[in-house]
Amino acid sequence: MIVDGMKERIGKGVSGMSKVIVPDEIKTSVREHYADVARKASSGCGPGDCGCNSLYSQELAAHVPDDIANFSLGCGDPISVANLQPGETVVDLGSGGGLDCFLAAQRVGASGRVIGVDMTPEMLAKARGNAARLGMQNVEFREGYIEQLPVADGEADIVISNCVINLSPDKPQVFREIYRVLKPGGRVTVSDIVTSGELPPAVRTSMEAWGACIAGALDVNEYAAGLRDAGFVDVKVEPKGKFEAGLSLMPVHAPFAAIITARKP
Numbered sequence: 001m002i003v004d005g006m007k008e009r010i011g012k013g014v015s016g017m018s019k020v021i022v023p024d025e026i027k028t029s030v031r032e033h034y035a036d037v038a039r040k041a042s043s044g045c046g047p048g049d050c051g052c053n054s055l056y057s058q059e060l061a062a063h064v065p066d067d068i069a070n071f072s073l074g075c076g077d078p079i080s081v082a083n084l085q086p087g088e089t090v091v092d093l094g095s096g097g098g099l100d101c102f103l104a105a106q107r108v109g110a111s112g113r114v115i116g117v118d119m120t121p122e123m124l125a126k127a128r129g130n131a132a133r134l135g136m137q138n139v140e141f142r143e144g145y146i147e148q149l150p151v152a153d154g155e156a157d158i159v160i161s162n163c164v165i166n167l168s169p170d171k172p173q174v175f176r177e178i179y180r181v182l183k184p185g186g187r188v189t190v191s192d193i194v195t196s197g198e199l200p201p202a203v204r205t206s207m208e209a210w211g212a213c214i215a216g217a218l219d220v221n222e223y224a225a226g227l228r229d230a231g232f233v234d235v236k237v238e239p240k241g242k243f244e245a246g247l248s249l250m251p252v253h254a255p256f257a258a259i260i261t262a263r264k265p
Helices: 003-010 024-039 099-108 121-133 171-181 206-211 220-229
Strands: 089-093 113-118 139-143 154-164 182-195 233-241 255-263
Touching: 003 089, 089 099, 089 139, 089 171, 099 113, 099 139, 099 154, 113 121, 154 171, 154 220, 171 182, 171 233, 182 220, 220 255
Parallel strands: 089 113, 089 154, 113 139, 154 182
Antiparallel strands: 182 255, 233 255
């Protein structure tokens, strides 16, 4: 297992001295950051956020109003590669303003449903308001942590997430929770920030870097190993954007966006 290694790195200081950052401190800092984004931003694009829009094809977002489509804090498009089918149940980790949930809901149809989970009340209020405005009856938003999902065992056909798992201080627990809520044969499609090699200690212990989706980014091989340790098979990591040629071309220590897929046996 890789749990101990991850937790140890959270507590390392710049010169190897202990600089303890407890998980609750990270969660509080991240929650405050995104609460502020929800209160102030008319769109999710801005410095210090995980990403910006232009992540989705015009066709995919065509039926969503511009102000909702532009409120994206993601780093990729997990919807297009998720192969969502009518009638499926989707769980979105860190649903934010709800954009990925609304896009997923269009694909699973009235016979399917989408559950968005977020820890930030301000984001949940925004998402619920957007859902009411869109008249989407097959989407609901639940308050909770991705390390303790308010979702029943085996409830989901697929779990998606967009630039959120990197924000968790306990990723092995997130992977175990994803495994728990998936049905046998269920699948994972996640867009996230990962690295090629370990980040410098000064970055890993920066609260600002945590909120910006950098400090919590795992080495790509460690991310894949964490999913396998949780029981997943067929784990794949595909870099997006200009690095689509392959992982071998990634600069050492550089954070980059990737699509991660896996399957529960």
